Amino acid sequence: MTDQSRSASAPGEKILSLRNVSKRFGAVSALTDIDLDIFAGEVVALVGDNGAGKSTLIKILAGVYQPTAGTIEFNGREVALDDPGAALGIGIATVFQDLALCENLDVVANLFLGHELSPLRLDEVQMEVRAWTLLKELAARIPSVREPVASLSGGQRQTVAIARSLLLNPKIIMLDEPTAALGVAQTAEVLNLIERVRERGLGVVIISHNMEDVRAVADRIVVLRLGRNNGVFTPEASNQELVAAITGATENAVSRRQERKTAETPHPEQHP
Amino acid sequence: MSENDSSQMPALDRSDARVRNDDGLSGAVRAFIDRVRAGDLGMLPVVVGLVLISVVFSALNPIFLAPNNLVNLLFDCATVGIISLGIVCVLLLGEIDLSVGSMSGFASAVVGVLWVNMGWPVAGAIAVAILAGVLVGAIYAFLFNRLGMPSFIASLSGLLAILGMQLYILGPTGSINLPYASPLVSFGQTMIMPAWLSQSLALVPGVVLILTGLSTMRRRRQANLTAQPMTNLVVKAVVLTALLEFAVYYLNQGRGVPWMFGFFVLLVVLLNYALTRTKWGRSMFAVGGNREAARRSGINVRRIYTSAFLLCSTLSAIGGVLSASRLASSSQQAGTGDINLNAIAAAVIGGTSLFGGRGSAYSALLGIIVIQAISNGLTLLNLSSSLRYMITGGVLAIAVIVDSLARRSRVSHGRA
Numbered sequence: 001m002t003d004q005s006r007s008a009s010a011p012g013e014k015i016l017s018l019r020n021v022s023k024r025f026g027a028v029s030a031l032t033d034i035d036l037d038i039f040a041g042e043v044v045a046l047v048g049d050n051g052a053g054k055s056t057l058i059k060i061l062a063g064v065y066q067p068t069a070g071t072i073e074f075n076g077r078e079v080a081l082d083d084p085g086a087a088l089g090i091g092i093a094t095v096f097q098d099l100a101l102c103e104n105l106d107v108v109a110n111l112f113l114g115h116e117l118s119p120l121r122l123d124e125v126q127m128e129v130r131a132w133t134l135l136k137e138l139a140a141r142i143p144s145v146r147e148p149v150a151s152l153s154g155g156q157r158q159t160v161a162i163a164r165s166l167l168l169n170p171k172i173i174m175l176d177e178p179t180a181a182l183g184v185a186q187t188a189e190v191l192n193l194i195e196r197v198r199e200r201g202l203g204v205v206i207i208s209h210n211m212e213d214v215r216a217v218a219d220r221i222v223v224l225r226l227g228r229n230n231g232v233f234t235p236e237a238s239n240q241e242l243v244a245a246i247t248g249a250t251e252n253a254v255s256r257r258q259e260r261k262t263a264e265t266p267h268p269e270q271h272p
Numbered sequence: 273m274s275e276n277d278s279s280q281m282p283a284l285d286r287s288d289a290r291v292r293n294d295d296g297l298s299g300a301v302r303a304f305i306d307r308v309r310a311g312d313l314g315m316l317p318v319v320v321g322l323v324l325i326s327v328v329f330s331a332l333n334p335i336f337l338a339p340n341n342l343v344n345l346l347f348d349c350a351t352v353g354i355i356s357l358g359i360v361c362v363l364l365l366g367e368i369d370l371s372v373g374s375m376s377g378f379a380s381a382v383v384g385v386l387w388v389n390m391g392w393p394v395a396g397a398i399a400v401a402i403l404a405g406v407l408v409g410a411i412y413a414f415l416f417n418r419l420g421m422p423s424f425i426a427s428l429s430g431l432l433a434i435l436g437m438q439l440y441i442l443g444p445t446g447s448i449n450l451p452y453a454s455p456l457v458s459f460g461q462t463m464i465m466p467a468w469l470s471q472s473l474a475l476v477p478g479v480v481l482i483l484t485g486l487s488t489m490r491r492r493r494q495a496n497l498t499a500q501p502m503t504n505l506v507v508k509a510v511v512l513t514a515l516l517e518f519a520v521y522y523l524n525q526g527r528g529v530p531w532m533f534g535f536f537v538l539l540v541v542l543l544n545y546a547l548t549r550t551k552w553g554r555s556m557f558a559v560g561g562n563r564e565a566a567r568r569s570g571i572n573v574r575r576i577y578t579s580a581f582l583l584c585s586t587l588s589a590i591g592g593v594l595s596a597s598r599l600a601s602s603s604q605q606a607g608t609g610d611i612n613l614n615a616i617a618a619a620v621i622g623g624t625s626l627f628g629g630r631g632s633a634y635s636a637l638l639g640i641i642v643i644q645a646i647s648n649g650l651t652l653l654n655l656s657s658s659l660r661y662m663i664t665g666g667v668l669a670i671a672v673i674v675d676s677l678a679r680r681s682r683v684s685h686g687r688a
Contacts, residue, residue, distance in 0.1 A: 064568065085570035100568045104561035104629040105554075113558055114569035119551035125491045132284040132497075145285065150683075164569075 012040030014076075015171055015203045016061070016092070021070030023056055030056040031227045034070070038172060038203040043194060045218035046207045049246055053227040054207045055097065058174050061205075062094040063087035085114075091171035095161045095178060097207075107131060107145040107152075111164045134163050138193055154181040162193065172203040179213050191217050211242065283498045300504055311681025314623055317674055318638040321621065325642065329649035336649050339526025345641075345648050346529070347460070350536040351376075351595040352611060353640035356618040357536075357543055358587030360636050361580045363619055364547075365560045366628025367416070367423040369584045371430035372615050375408055376592030377607020378438040383456075383593055384448035384602025385441050394456055398593050405589025408434065409582035416581065417574045423581070431612070439604055447603040450596060460597030464528040473534070474520040478513030481505070532594060537637065539587075544633035556580065561629035588615075609657075610647075610664055617668040618643045620675055627679060643667070 016038040023031040031053045038044055046054045059065045061072070063081040071078055074090050081087045087094070101110050108124070108131045117123040131145045140159040142152070149157060158181055165173050175194070179187045194217050198204055208214050214221060214235075221233040223245040231245045243254045308316060329336040355372045362369050379401035386397035408430065415421040442448070450457050465473070482505065489499040523529050547553035558566040559576045567573045596602050620626060621642050622635025646667060650660045 062568070083570075084568045085572065088570045094568070096568065100562070100565035102558045102561040102565050102629070105557060109554060109558075113554070113566070114571045116551045116554055122549050122551065122554065125488065125495055125497065128497060129284065129495045136284075151685075 015040055017073040019071045021067045023060060023065060024068045029227055035229055038205060040203055041198055041201045042219040043198050043204040043217050045214040045221045046205060047214060047221055047246060048224035052224040054224055055176060058176050061092055061174060088168060093165035093168060093170035094174045095165050097176040101149045101157055101161060103150040104148060106148055107142060107160055110149055110160060111167055115168060138163055155183060155186045158182060173197060174205040176207045178206060179210060284496050286498055297503055310685035311678040313678050315638060318622055318642055321642045325645045333652045336652055339523055343523055343527045345644055346533040347598060349640045349644045350532040351591050351598050352614050353536050353636055354539060355588045355591035355615040356636040356640050357539060358584035359615050359619045360624050360631055360633060361583045363624045363626060364556050364631050365577060365580050370427040370612060371434055372588040373607045373612035374431045374434035375405060375585055375588040376595060378434045379405060379589035379592030380596035380602045380606045381438045381442050383596050388448050388450060401593050402586060402589045405586040406582060409585030413578035413581040416577055442604055447601060450600045452600055456597045457600045460532055460594055463531040465531055465534060467524045467528060470520045470529040474516040475513060478509040481509045540633045540637045547633055557629055610661060613668055614643050617671055621671040625675055
């Protein structure tokens with residue numbers, strides 16, 4: 001079921017490598033012996049059911065949680081990601097599902113938060129110019145960068161969060177459900193953006209429940225199930241294969257539903 | 273309405289047609305009205321409060337607005353105002369320090385005991401008092417960061433413990449008079465700026481406003497961003513200068529502007545710069561607004577909390593030293609009574625939110641003027657302290673209610 005040949009032949013050097021990473025919250029094992037490699041210039045999609053441990057894994061790589069066991073290597077050297085600052089420092093940027101923006105600050109302040117230009121005499125003009133340039137590159141529709149983030153819509157906030165992660169020229173960017181709150185056009189923009197980031201030679205990790213989006217951009221699909229590795233697929237893998245890996249059975253809710261549908265409608269092509 | 277040439281490429285920040293751009297003077301006024309409606313009250317409560325207070329108290333007792341009474345008012349403002357400045361720092365993070373009164377009382381007792389009773393040089397005594405403030409702030413920061421103790425409880429126990437220390441070092445006599453002829457006491461009671469100096473200092477804010485405004489305007493134009501129009505800048509500077517010059521002129525009809533008040537204003541300006549123009553200040557607002565987001569942006573959140581607690585206790589110690597010089601004594605009463613609440617109320621009335629993430633250094637300055645004006649006016653009416661406490665308590669309640677309502681309105685208007 002696993003397809004390791006893909007990862008071995010992937011272009012670019014190995015940036016990040018996880019070996020036997022585990023995380024326990026009290027009695028609950030959120031992650032058990034996770035192995036994961038991320039190469040430069042590829043998009044890795046992390047898929048799995050709710051509670052499979054995707055967000056926990058991302059949070060470990062972002063330095064929000066510390067793993068209970070296992071090693072993390074970055075550019076061949078073992079690293080300890082003790083806090084978010086450490087992860088950002090070595091070049092792992094994260095866009096969290098809950099975005100983590102400061103609603104009382106404006107867009108510019110949020111983009112540069114923690115990395116302001118000239119710390120003792122903030123260079124507001126330069127920061128505003130760079131904010132506008134970056135948002136233009138992302139074709140983002142933000143009405144004003146001087147409004148507090150509280151006044152922006154969900155999609156606009158997502159854009160601000162992605163823009164912020166790119167500002168520091170990271171080596172790896174991780175996106176937790178980047179398209180969940182977006183409209184059709186904005187989703188396409190974000191997918192374009194992900195491809196542009198990949199072309200720049202960054203490693204991209206995305207978490208998504210949307211198989212269509214995953215297939216559209218991912219070079220490799222890593223499936224987690226109940227906190228364990230449960231196979232690595234290429235985007236060419238069939239839906240049944242993916243769903244089986246995600247749910248852990250060939251006979252599952254999704255396949256049963258599909259069978260029932262085909263049984264009810266003998267001519268699906270005539271369906272309105 | 274836009275002042276861009278149609279031939280020219282639109283400025284970077286004006287390419288979105290959906291946004292109404294408030295340029296020019298009328299635009300500035302309209303933007304202000306919009307902000308107030310949305311619950312972003314800014315300095316409005318202070319202005320309304322001051323007008324009300326002046327009208328009511330000067331009707332009841334004309335002495336209230338006499339220049340020399342206002343000079344006294346400014347002397348009193350400086351001591352509690354500096355404490356309130358510290359409160360602004362902790363409130364910005366959504367925390368509180370309830371022991372600022374005790375801290376200031378303890379600092380004044382340290383100065384009295386070391387300087388008068390033990391014969392230390394006055395500078396050494398002041399240094400020890402301020403160091404005590406730093407130490408107490410460090411303890412609160414440790415309790416908060418490492419042991420997770422809510423600042424409310426930590427400082428509540430601190431209130432009692434520090435008061436105990438104050439009573440302990442003062443001993444059975446309970447009160448120490450400071451030498452009246454010393455520079456410290458005259459700083460708190462008689463030292464006044466010469467008229468020419470205060471008049472010229474009143475020009476400084478307007479000039480600085482024009483100069484920085486011009487340089488920002490030039491840099492924004494160069495970067496293809498819109499800049500505020502010249503008229504706005506000039507009007508702002510002229511109005512500000514006129515107000516300040518009039519105030520200083522009026523005070524100079526009496527004794528003049530106290531040096532101690534000048535020192536307080538200097539601290540306010542410094543803190544305002546630090547809060548608005550440095551990375552530290554940005555981090556303060558970020559931690560107050562969304563602690564987790566700040567942490568994930570790589571801000572050292574613990575260090576920010578530590579800096580705020582340190583600043584608050586240190587500033588209250590400085591305020592305590594100044595109140596000793598103001599009263600020419602260190603006593604068991606110093607720092608007790610309404611000092612705590614006055615300092616907190618001043619910050620809140622001036623526009624610093626109790627919920628964190630909103631506020632400014634100027635709120636301490638403006639808020640304390642309101643609070644001291646009320647207290648001064650009530651004293652002039654010969655009201656007993658029982659009534660004064662009740663009225664001040666009521667004013668604090670009103671200030672907090674205004675803050676809460678404004679916050680609710682901000683949330684529903686998307687201003688957080």
